Amino acid sequence: MTVIDCHGHYTTAPKPLDEYRKRQIAALKDPSQKPARDLLKFGDDEMRASVASQLKFQRERGTDVTIFSPRAAGMSHHIGTAAVSLDWSQVCNDLIHRVCTLYPDNFIGVCQLPQSPGVQPDNCIGELERCVKDLGFVGCNLNPDPSGGYWTDPPLTDRWWYPLYEKLVELDVPAMVHVSASANPNFHHTGAHYINGDTTAFMQFLTSDLFKDFPTLRMIIPHGGGAAPYHWGRYRGLAQDMKRRPLDELLLKNVYFDTCVYHKLGIELLLKIVPIDNILFASEMVGAVRGIDPTTSHYYDDTKRYIDAADWLSEADRRKIFEGNSRKVYRLDRVAARHPAVA
Ligand SMILES: [Zn+2]
Numbered sequence: 146m147t148v149i150d151c152h153g154h155y156t157t158a159p160k161p162l163d164e165y166r167k168r169q170i171a172a173l174k175d176p177s178q179k180p181a182r183d184l185l186k187f188g189d190d191e192m193r194a195s196v197a198s199q200l201k202f203q204r205e206r207g208t209d210v211t212i213f214s215p216r217a218a219g220m221s222h223h224i225g226t227a228a229v230s231l232d233w234s235q236v237c238n239d240l241i242h243r244v245c246t247l248y249p250d251n252f253i254g255v256c257q258l259p260q261s262p263g264v265q266p267d268n269c270i271g272e273l274e275r276c277v278k279d280l281g282f283v284g285c286n287l288n289p290d291p292s293g294g295y296w297t298d299p300p301l302t303d304r305w306w307y308p309l310y311e312k313l314v315e316l317d318v319p320a321m322v323h324v325s326a327s328a329n330p331n332f333h334h335t336g337a338h339y340i341n342g343d344t345t346a347f348m349q350f351l352t353s354d355l356f357k358d359f360p361t362l363r364m365i366i367p368h369g370g371g372a373a374p375y376h377w378g379r380y381r382g383l384a385q386d387m388k389r390r391p392l393d394e395l396l397l398k399n400v401y402f403d404t405c406v407y408h409k410l411g412i413e414l415l416l417k418i419v420p421i422d423n424i425l426f427a428s429e430m431v432g433a434v435r436g437i438d439p440t441t442s443h444y445y446d447d448t449k450r451y452i453d454a455a456d457w458l459s460e461a462d463r464r465k466i467f468e469g470n471s472r473k474v475y476r477l478d479r480v481a482a483r484h485p486a487v488a
Contacts, residue, residue: 146464149471152367152403152427153211159187159195173225192243202430206449210486214255214286218334220325223293227261227268234259234272242280250486254282262292267308277316281483283475287320289346294329294338301346302353310359319363319474322346335433343371351384356399363399363474369406374418401474403427407434407445416455421462425470
């Protein structure tokens with residue numbers, strides 16, 4: 146079995162990337178600060194050193210390959226213009242491509258999109274196509290709230306988003322619904338904004354006919370689906386009250402959940418509530434929570450351990466969670482030549 150972690154971020158990129166971003170932001174007020182791409186000409190050794198900790202965690206935890214995207218909080222679509230977002234996305238996606246080229250057995254790319262608040266997301270189509278067609282990426286992160294916690298754009302189910310969905314369907318790649326940093330002090334980014342984003346996306350999908358319009362569109366809701374699995378009865382009941390179809394018909398052919406839930410009982414709840422066909426193994430390593438749980442002496446984000454401990458799972462179900470579902474959702478067969486781990 147190949148263990149595929151469908152949710153990892155390049156949180157360990159070389160430091161000059163931060164400098165590039167700082168200067169990019171400074172250039173919004175003082176154009177002379179605009180950074181040159183030369184700042185990011187990293188040697189292969191520097192690139193290798195930057196993912197050493199990621200590779201070590203893979204080895205220690207027994208995961209084989211990570212579906213890898215730029216740092217989520219770093220996307221910060223609320224900063225600057227769409228042009229700034231495009232430059233920043235290209236830079237970040239190119240670095241993901243470098244990592245995936247250096248370690249094709251360990252990393253498969255997913256891209257950041259150049260979203261910007263108030264800008265219709267068809268501005269992202271060019272970069273999505275470049276990443277999928279030229280760089281061999283297998284999906285994208287889609288920010289449901291480019292404003293960073295103020296929700297100023299239409300819901301994900303609005304026609305505003307449809308041109309981008311048409312391209313996702315044409316390219317046959319999924320989107321992980323993933324917010325970025327919170328610019329609203331009410332919402333801590335990983336503790337509140339992320340989980341709000343996940344839950345909000347689920348409810349938007351529940352109240353819409355998006356998947357009637359796009360029957361092959363695939364969305365992954367990360368962080369275990371936010372609050373949705375824990376409140377499954379509420380969502381089933383709401384759908385029923387609204388005379389919607391049952392959840393399995395309404396959205397479970399299109400919506401998937403990852404396993405970035407950082408305790409055993411939480412994962413068990415996810416595994417028992419959500420159909421196994423809709424669960425993709427992930428850890429969101431390295432990043433959201435970095436410490437060791439004193440009650441177990443293991444890293445909170447070592448999520449494989451929680452699934453391994455669920456000894457009531459059948460072997461077939463375990464295989465789906467660790468490998469089969471990701472293969473299907475990301476159509477990994479298409480990148481098998483580039484990434485032997487999924488051949
Ligand atoms: Zn993430």
